Amino acid sequence: MLSKSRILNGLQCPKRLYLQVHRPDLAEVDAATEHRFQVGHEVGDVARTLQPGGKLMADDDLNAALAATERELAMPGDKVLFEAAVAHGGVLIRADILSRRAGDAELREVKSSTSVKDYHQPDVAVQVWTLRGAGVRLSRSFVTHIDNAFVYQGEGQYGGLLRDTDVSVAVGPDVGKVPGWVEQFSRVLDGAMPAVEMGAHCTDPFECPFQGHCSAGRPAFPVEILPRGGKTVVALREAGHRDLREVPEGMLKSANHLRVWRATISGQADIVRGAGAEVAALPYPRYYVDFETAQMAVPIWAGTRPYEQLPFQWSCHLEKSDGSLEQRGFLDLSGRPPMRTFAESLIGCLGTSGPVFSYSSFERTILAQSVVRFPDLAESIGRIMNRIVDLRPLAERSYYHPQMMGSWSIKSVIPTIAPELDYAALGEVQEGGQAQVAYLEAIHPNTLPERRQSIERDLTAYCARDTLAMVRLARFLMEQC
Numbered sequence: 001m002l003s004k005s006r007i008l009n010g011l012q013c014p015k016r017l018y019l020q021v022h023r024p025d026l027a028e029v030d031a032a033t034e035h036r037f038q039v040g041h042e043v044g045d046v047a048r049t050l051q052p053g054g055k056l057m058a059d060d061d062l063n064a065a066l067a068a069t070e071r072e073l074a075m076p077g078d079k080v081l082f083e084a085a086v087a088h089g090g091v092l093i094r095a096d097i098l099s100r101r102a103g104d105a106e107l108r109e110v111k112s113s114t115s116v117k118d119y120h121q122p123d124v125a126v127q128v129w130t131l132r133g134a135g136v137r138l139s140r141s142f143v144t145h146i147d148n149a150f151v152y153q154g155e156g157q158y159g160g161l162l163r164d165t166d167v168s169v170a171v172g173p174d175v176g177k178v179p180g181w182v183e184q185f186s187r188v189l190d191g192a193m194p195a196v197e198m199g200a201h202c203t204d205p206f207e208c209p210f211q212g213h214c215s216a217g218r219p220a221f222p223v224e225i226l227p228r229g230g231k232t233v234v235a236l237r238e239a240g241h242r243d244l245r246e247v248p249e250g251m252l253k254s255a256n257h258l259r260v261w262r263a264t265i266s267g268q269a270d271i272v273r274g275a276g277a278e279v280a281a282l283p284y285p286r287y288y289v290d291f292e293t294a295q296m297a298v299p300i301w302a303g304t305r306p307y308e309q310l311p312f313q314w315s316c317h318l319e320k321s322d323g324s325l326e327q328r329g330f331l332d333l334s335g336r337p338p339m340r341t342f343a344e345s346l347i348g349c350l351g352t353s354g355p356v357f358s359y360s361s362f363e364r365t366i367l368a369q370s371v372v373r374f375p376d377l378a379e380s381i382g383r384i385m386n387r388i389v390d391l392r393p394l395a396e397r398s399y400y401h402p403q404m405m406g407s408w409s410i411k412s413v414i415p416t417i418a419p420e421l422d423y424a425a426l427g428e429v430q431e432g433g434q435a436q437v438a439y440l441e442a443i444h445p446n447t448l449p450e451r452r453q454s455i456e457r458d459l460t461a462y463c464a465r466d467t468l469a470m471v472r473l474a475r476f477l478m479e480q481c
């Protein structure tokens, strides 16, 4: 019996399907993937509350769920079933919401995305094929997804959070392919492990948990490190190139690709002078800031929208002209909306003059959102925005080291200029995605105080590391570039 998720795994990559079934021990599920599952459950729970009178078909006992679903469908009358379990033709599905009114059934596949994606179509198609094969008179099928125009009014009122998009017609061509998929993937599972090379399919549509296993034995500088490699990487792979160091110069056209290629072959950093003088010309005191934000598919604070970037933490390193540094920070783990105190405390920290360094346009975007949310703070925030100096374009223009592996993220740059600021030496929080997951855990009512304190320590250390890294980068640019 092939479950729907196995068929979808097979469509992403037959090797993934094979490993999922025969070597699940090789999977490495990261915190971001676990968080995605968690978000999916939260959205699914809301979808159920919006379908009053629905019956859950034994969530954890498959045989009981199959029997209960069969029983329910055999009985006449209108109904709404959650997690309906149906098997047909070697395929097993659990339908998020299966409703029947006046004899006609409708399927709703609940997704945490804000629109219908291409990869939702085979997902729904497998269910449509199975339901129809099992004798269900299915009239329409929908993807039920988040409406990102929804504004939460509080009190658990989530009516309007989800929107149905009718995909009955769109999934038609894929429904016809299901028998072929069943045959193909049954053969995969009965045979030897398929030989599949790594590529874009390893992260699209989902992060494959077997990337660690599959990347063993890859070259130290695979062609995939070319920034925004897209079609170039595909062409290189089709020409048989795996190692960037073996690619002929003539196959690279973009100046940035050639720059990465040259540095990789030479093993030497590429330094372009000029950015250092721009940084050196800026006055003191200097402020280096970094923000952390959380996005919630299901908003928990009145006045917020799904997936809005809600700032809950900032760090600032204040640098004086004598080179002395002072770190300041804000972190609200109270569970109350942190956005207002975030903005007020930041205004208080940053004073009225001196450059405010960021690393990306993200901080500016969050400030612009704060202007809209708090018009009374608009003038103060606007003055801060006018002082922002984004270090990233300066770093991109001036510096590339082969160990950056095609990336100018601060976490890629820092090990090449200040290896002692190793993010891997931090606690549980070593990157932004983990910061968000940690924050959401910390504000959850069931989180124990000791655990909350541990998360607070990790978040504080992480955000401060980012701003100290920016100080070191600015000094590096002034000295070397």
Ligand code: SF4
Pocket: 012, 013, 014, 015, 016, 019, 196, 197, 198, 199, 201, 202, 203, 208, 209, 210, 211, 212, 214
């Ligand atoms: S890492 Fe890539 S090649 Fe390996 S199983 Fe996953 S999707 Fe397939």
